[in-house]
């Protein structure tokens with residue numbers, strides 16, 4: 001079977017590959033208590049360990065029982081679009097016309113719709129490197145090319161106006177940013193974002209900001225939406241993270257008025273609409289009881305970050321963007337850098353390590369994820385809240401603190417040597 005050439009430009013999403021490998025081990029005897037196994041600790045994927053709060057669950061059940069499960073309008077339930085508009089006003093002090101809000105199947109569908117509507121073959125799109133790896137694949141799926149501009153710790157791993165100006169060519173159609181970013185957790189400073197938007201606007205381009213983690217900003221100076229900068233800025237958001245609804249597949253897109261009808265047309269054809277049950281449930285996200293719960297969770301995530309970041313730094317795993325300066329870490333994870341591996345090697349090794357750890361009864365079950373890009377780094381989800389004593393830093397020390405340095409710092413040399421020494425554990429060739 002001949003596959004479409006666009007697939008050559010789309011790599012696997014290694015996070016999902018890691019999750020698959022971890023789930024395989026979790027199903028096996030090593031994690032089966034009836035066979036003497038122990039529960040797996042999942043540190044591999046960016047999901048809140050919280051789930052939708054009770055009012056949201058009840059709203060989903062009520063919608064199902066009442067049979068409110070038919071397709072909705074392609075743009076989504078008007079009541080939900082109005083609630084989101086109200087949230088922008090109350091939380092961020094920004095007026096957003098509900099007519100510009102399009103409900104989607106997660107931020108993923110929002111990014112896909114936006115890229116399909118805006119980019120085509122021959123176009124280039126600028127984004128920081130490191131970025132959320134799927135972003136360049138959304139661009140590739142639209143036939144265009146993503147150009148990752150190296151963005152280091154000094155630039156908070158974000159683009160700035162100068163790098164945008166320098167990289168802009170006649171083929172450039174715009175920029176895709178994320179604030180707070182995944183994998184680095186750093187937010188873009190308001191003046192920097194304003195300057196970028198001005199540069200892009202002056203060149204007739206489009207600024208798309210993924211704000212999926214905005215609700216989880218921990219410092220007011222970064223809790224600003226790009227939508228405040230004008231109706232021409234596009235924002236992607238989601239119910240996955242702050243609203244703890246990853247598997248419900250619900251998000252939204254805020255677009256300039258002129259883009260509503262084109263995206264509605266795409267949505268009608270590609271998705272018809274986002275899940276009706278999820279939309280009905282999400283209405284309850286904006287009830288006072290739910291919002292209060294989400295704020296409690298935000299505080300819990302912040303407390304976890306403040307516990308883990310100094311500990312990682314003390315281990316020599318540099319966490320860029322110090323919490324003291326108010327950086328927001330994406331949901332319950334932080335970015336760390338490590339030595340001796342490229343990110344592709346790290347991505348590969350982490351999958352290999354999952355198998356190694358998982359099949360070695362002397363080790364704790366451990367899985368984690370790597371980011372993609374020229375900056376070697378890993379994104380470590382913070383420990384789940386339900387077992388604080390088990391995951392607290394003093395308890396980590398004897399258990400898996402030594403595993404992290406083994407993997408992260410000693411790097412390929414030791415890892416490869418260790419793996420290749422045991423014949424049954426030889427790692428497959430590196431995927432680069």
Ligand SMILES: Cc1ncc(COP(=O)(O)O)c(C=O)c1O
Nearest residue numbers: 046106107108132182238240251
């Ligand atoms: C930066 C970023 N954008 C988009 C997504 C996709 O999220 P959703 O579950 O809303 O599709 C993720 C998921 O982790 C993400 O981290």
